[in-house]
Amino acid sequence: MSSNATTSQTIGPFFSIGMCRSIKQNLADANVSGERVNIEGRVLDGDRQPVPDAILEIWQANSHGKYAHPEDDQDKPREANFTGYGRIPTNIEGKFHFTTIKPGQVPDPDGKLQAPHIVVSVFARGLLRRLVTRIYFPDEPANDSDFALKLVEPSRRGTLIAKKVAGGVGVLEWNLILQGSDETVFFDCGL
Amino acid sequence: MARILPYRRPHPETQPRYLHSPYASTIKRAPAKPPVYLPQTLSEITGPSFPNVVTDIKATDLTRQHHGDPLGERIIVSGRVIDEDGRPLRQALIEIWQANAAGRYLHESDQHQAPLDPNFTGCGHALTDNEGKYRFVTVRPGAYPWGNHHNAWRPAHIHFSVFGPAFATRLVTQMYFSGDPLLPFDPIFNCTADEGARNRLISVFDWETTIPSQALGYRFDIVMSGREATPMER
Numbered sequence: 001m002s003s004n005a006t007t008s009q010t011i012g013p014f015f016s017i018g019m020c021r022s023i024k025q026n027l028a029d030a031n032v033s034g035e036r037v038n039i040e041g042r043v044l045d046g047d048r049q050p051v052p053d054a055i056l057e058i059w060q061a062n063s064h065g066k067y068a069h070p071e072d073d074q075d076k077p078r079e080a081n082f083t084g085y086g087r088i089p090t091n092i093e094g095k096f097h098f099t100t101i102k103p104g105q106v107p108d109p110d111g112k113l114q115a116p117h118i119v120v121s122v123f124a125r126g127l128l129r130r131l132v133t134r135i136y137f138p139d140e141p142a143n144d145s146d147f148a149l150k151l152v153e154p155s156r157r158g159t160l161i162a163k164k165v166a167g168g169v170g171v172l173e174w175n176l177i178l179q180g181s182d183e184t185v186f187f188d189c190g191l
Numbered sequence: 192m193a194r195i196l197p198y199r200r201p202h203p204e205t206q207p208r209y210l211h212s213p214y215a216s217t218i219k220r221a222p223a224k225p226p227v228y229l230p231q232t233l234s235e236i237t238g239p240s241f242p243n244v245v246t247d248i249k250a251t252d253l254t255r256q257h258h259g260d261p262l263g264e265r266i267i268v269s270g271r272v273i274d275e276d277g278r279p280l281r282q283a284l285i286e287i288w289q290a291n292a293a294g295r296y297l298h299e300s301d302q303h304q305a306p307l308d309p310n311f312t313g314c315g316h317a318l319t320d321n322e323g324k325y326r327f328v329t330v331r332p333g334a335y336p337w338g339n340h341h342n343a344w345r346p347a348h349i350h351f352s353v354f355g356p357a358f359a360t361r362l363v364t365q366m367y368f369s370g371d372p373l374l375p376f377d378p379i380f381n382c383t384a385d386e387g388a389r390n391r392l393i394s395v396f397d398w399e400t401t402i403p404s405q406a407l408g409y410r411f412d413i414v415m416s417g418r419e420a421t422p423m424e425r
């Protein structure tokens with residue numbers, strides 16, 4: 001017997017009761033290896049209004065390009081203190097921020113290396129299903145040949161690449177625009 | 192490097208579209224452009240796990256989180272988390288949240304003029320066992336009004352967040368109760384085109400999990416994407 005996956009519903013406005021028990025905005029404990037990055041930005045709607053009731057979930061490899069998951073069978077080191085998972089709510093101004101390390105490269109389905117990236121789920125009141133996107137890093141030569149970026153029309157790729165902040169060491173800005181002419185690229189990757 | 196064995200895509204119309212104008216909040220939040228089709232990579236077939244989450248009695252019994260008993264009708268909500276091929280998903284993290292019996296959330300932006308219950312927070316979490324089973328004790332949530340349209344009311348529901356084995360299997364949904372007269376009028380329940388898929392969000396009254404003299408049982412099974420039969424073509 002088989003049936004289809006259960007239908008998604010919005011998280012609604014009151015999700016913090018159930019989902020904010022386990023906020024995780026700092027993935028980079030002191031003994032985790034890799035280059036520290038602080039990523040900050042805002043979630044905005046189709047009128048450029050802040051979205052104060054959104055929550056992001058992120059998933060990434062460690063600095064060696066290894067996921068903390070049994071199906072990653074690459075011969076690379078795991079780090080006990082790095083789970084690669086974060087959960088980050090927006091505040092009243094639609095702002096969010098998190099601290100992590102820049103992930104290493106992981107293979108694409110052809111065995112070539114993808115550019116360093118973080119995968120992101122977006123949940124919010126008004127989103128009947130999660131949105132899925134990716135965060136890439138600036139000044140990264142591997143971006144030009146990345147498996148997922150190449151699927152995106154060139155004029156929209158910039159929405160996936162975080163930007164350096166003037167004067168901010170280790171700070172990157174990445175905004176998430178749900179709707180509009182410069183809306184963020186979202187991916188269809190499954191449920 | 193092993194080849195990628197992807198998770199199946201949802202069957203057409205069994206998942207909601209982003210824009211569903213009867214639910215007003217989708218109008219400015221639904222992306223205007225279609226999502227870019229991405230074949231799953233190692234990044235999507237891996238995902239977080241939560242082996243260290245503590246699931247004590249307070250986590251799974253929402254009626255025992257305070258000194259006193261919450262008001263309302265006690266219910267048992269239980270079921271299994273399985274994949275589309277019927278295989279149990281073990282150690283899957285489930286988080287739930289809900290209104291109290293009067294239809295009020297313990298949340299600063301809930302302005303409904305119904306009483307808070309000092310003995311009810313309305314959140315819980317559990318990990319599925321080796322058969323994919325989970326079980327919560329709680330109270331039946333009340334219906335509540337919302338501002339979507341004139342005289343709008345949400346049917347009674349419990350919010351569920353479920354982590355499958357991979358980033359590609361992540362679900363947040365809502366569980367409803369059969370016979371609720373508000374269901375035909377609710378734009379959120381009705382956002383999915385496929386009627387069968389919608390109706391699987393309605394829990395089933397269950398004598399087997401009902402506890403005599405204590406609590407009625409409701410069963411809610413959750414299905415996550417199954418795996419493709421063969422590795423992805425290159």
Ligand SMILES: [Fe+2]
Pocket residue numbers: 012014290345348350
């Ligand atoms: Fe709700």
